[in-house]
Amino acid sequence: MPTGRQPILYHPQVPAMHVQSLGHPPLPLICPTARLLHHTSQSWLHNPQHSPQWLPLSPCPYVGILADQAQLDNAGKICAAIHYAALDKAELWETLDSATTVLAVWADFITAVKQLYPGCEGADRYYRSDLHNLVQEYWVKPMKNREELGKYHRKFQKVAGHLISMAKLSVNEQDLLFLDGLPHALAAPV
Structure with a gap:
């Protein structure tokens, strides 16, 4: 990767995106998979079809914890959650009022997302x-x-x-x- 350029994130369903587009620093590489990707990304950036893929079915449940460690503000946490969600979910979450307000609040965003998925918690979660x-x-x-x-x-x-x-x-x-x-x-x- 040339020096001075932002790293590129690759996902087969989304065109290459620069990390800079988030407006916040990327989350720290904490999980072992992320460390593996970091160390071997030089060759994978040039040949992405052979690179291992992380295709989340749902957003990482630890986005809030990782965002706290990265010292992101509420807007940064929301951007990270949307960024790491599956494409169809991310498009839906971007339309939430709690994600688009100027003074976004993380707790309000979480509440709004949970309202999109009835039964995701509470007594009726399983039958x-x-x-x-x-x-x-x-x-x-x-x-x-x-x-x-x-x-x-x-x-x-x-x-x-x-x-x-x-x-x-x-x-x-x-x-x-x-x-x-x-x-x-x-x-x-x-």
Whole structure:
């Protein structure tokens, strides 16, 4: 990369963008993936189709924490959240009043974004049907190693833990449902 130029961010769905366009300094490279990209970006800038891609399905949940470490103001946090969101979400979030006001407030922006996604938090985040669907999905999947079993366990605990805390599921039901999600060959020895 020539000296004196701003680094270029590459995303296959978006034309190359200069970091300078954010109006704020970029977030510090904290995560290991970002460090890897930083050290090897010289060759990847010239041949981006071979570079590893980070395609977020949702914005990084830690944007607020990282932005605090970078000492960004409220407007900078909002710009970073929009910048790292998926393109369709970013276009929607840019239209929010809390993102376009001159004196933008981070907490107001978060509240406005959560209003776009009903049920993203609160008592109705998960239903019993979500747990039953997860169990059915994993019952037909072959679990060949501990990693796949661990993935099922984490997803199951996320939903079941919420349902138990809302008194929508008992611990005994949780145990039975978890076993129902194991493939027959794996559940027989248990």
